Amino acid sequence: MSRTSRFWWKVLGTLCAIAGIHLLTKMFDILPALPPERRVESLLWESGLIGICFISAILCFFPRSHWISLRILGGYGIAACIFNIVEGFRTHDYSKLGITLFFWLPGSIYLIWSGKMTNSKSDR
Secondary structure, three states: OOHHHHHHHHHHHHHHHHHHHHHHHHHHHHHHHOOHHHHHHHHHHHHHHHHHHHHHHHHHOOHHHHHHHHHHHHHHHHHHHHHHHHHHHHHOOOOOHHHHHHHHHHHHHHHHHHOOOOOOHHHO
């Protein structure tokens, strides 16, 4: 693995950790504003997202686990694409449908399928 590749993995890990911290701070702001019947559901979803962010961050710092990190990010990407598609049909806003279906969804499927970013043999 080249120095440049290691650098970008560290950047990705740091950004995942920052995203987890950001979600954690926002959770405490949003949770009290929700109706009581939605608080538990929201708490569970937010905790899951925060957990995914921190697991991804940790895995990004260990080269042997990069294929796991990429598959987690691919799964998260597919979930986000499905949410975006469903929300687009629900609100009748189809402006993001093309980029979701032809860019983000295939990229996320590729990450889950291959577990690597390129076709080179030195990725693992």
